[in-house]
Amino acid sequence: MDDRGVAVGSETGTVVKGKASDLGVYVSECLTVGPVDPCTIVIFGASGDLTARKLIPALYHLHLNDTLPDPVSIVGCARTPMGNEEFRERLRDAHMDGASVDLSRWDEFAANLYYHPVLYDSLQSFTDLAEYLRSLDKQRHTQGNRIFYLAIPPTLYQGTAEMIGQIGLAREAEDGNGWSRIVVEKPFGRDLPTAMELERTLHRSFHEHQIFRIDHYLAKETVQNILMFRFANTIFEPIWNRSYVSHVGIIASEKLGVEHRAGYYEQSGVLRDMFQNHMMQLLSLTAMEPPSLFEADRVRDEKIKVYRSFKPFDEANQHRDLILGQYGRGVADGIEVPAYREEAGVNPESLTPTFALMRIFVDNWRWRGVPFYLVSGKRLAQKVTRIVVQFKRVPHSMFRSVLGEDIRANRLTLGIYPQERITLTFQTKNPGARSCLRPVTMDFYYDQSVSGPILDAYEKVLLDCMQGDQMLFWRKDSVERCWSFLTPILSQCEACADREQRLHPYESGSWGPEEAQKWMRLILDEA
């Protein structure tokens, strides 16, 4: 229980002491860590999907919670010529498409929205933008603080970052500038050389403390909870190692197929799309050592130690540690769905993997010899995101003569989707005269008994960026370290003579290729 008298788990769920409204206050207090400076948020790619579907709804929701700084200006930039009013209307319409959105404070919010057209390859256009931003800043008293959000295709990242540098808006506390930050979405390159090239460009204009590389998995409440769970309790850490843990499974399976993103996905495949970022973050949070302080760089220092400890893949025997697959036709939610190669925009002979199961070893004192099974894929049976810590069996079964049965080992599951919950499986005696065991679970549901606002992933990252808190963002060294682990694997997969044979087909709606089932059972087996 914390000093506010809030929340401890019990086998029936969360026991809450105090009124629900106390919890609301608690959650609200958790929303902001410190004051948020007035600022201007410049969104490049303002006529695109990400702006309408994620960024503006997130900013509006922050406004509804009174969490946006005051004053704040949100400036949309894109090639399309339009005025402020048209921009506001477009976003309002896009918003109304959503489910039951509370638009009662939209007009108040929309008064902070501006639009300024920009040509990404024209220095003159960026020079005009700089002038516009400086005069808006004076008019709105936003103190020269700026966030540049790259909601644009990755091919435009470098050029845009360079232009911002050239017009002098990356410099901090100079020429009427306050702080200046740039937000970059994945993919951060497509292999080690391209990632390093992108980094060099970003660093020509920005310092590392100004660069915010987003991984939306890190902003998920339950993902953040992994560190709290591990390091705010004493009882789990002593057994969180090779002496007690048999293996760890990390799964992010999806029911959806490639949707309308074939152009991007054909170039990336599951390893670049999910492993280089989200899966690596889940792994490091599970495997890292406790930092001495819950502070961005200390946490990120510990993460990179995990990446540095990865045992390199044995190139000659890669197939032992990596199973790749591609979905064929099948049924999803009762509807017949096409094979990946039949999807619009996909090469009918595509060799892009849509499924991967990878076994990684973290070669350090804590984890030596413990396999980490990472699996992700599209068009699988269910959407599940979960970390499974499978403990070892009891060293000696004193019950074997009575029970004559296998005693299942303990298992701890950190559920991220569909249910945000923590489940511990253990053995108890079945009630009754006979001695027999039954595995039971103790569940904690993350959102149980919580009232008050909960931040969605984009709200959280935007707010952190406004506060300059880089805890939930990738750092340059980790990006490069993960690419240096994955690049040889990708090169080998993409260049090997038996590439087609190594890509195992699986039926849509199944749990992946036959070849992966032995390992899938280790991860999915609920008991």
Ligand code: BG6
């Ligand atoms: C994205 C990937 O980063 O994550 C998508 O590009 C994937 O292909 C998505 O579908 C999964 O995110 P979530 O939050 O739905 O698990």
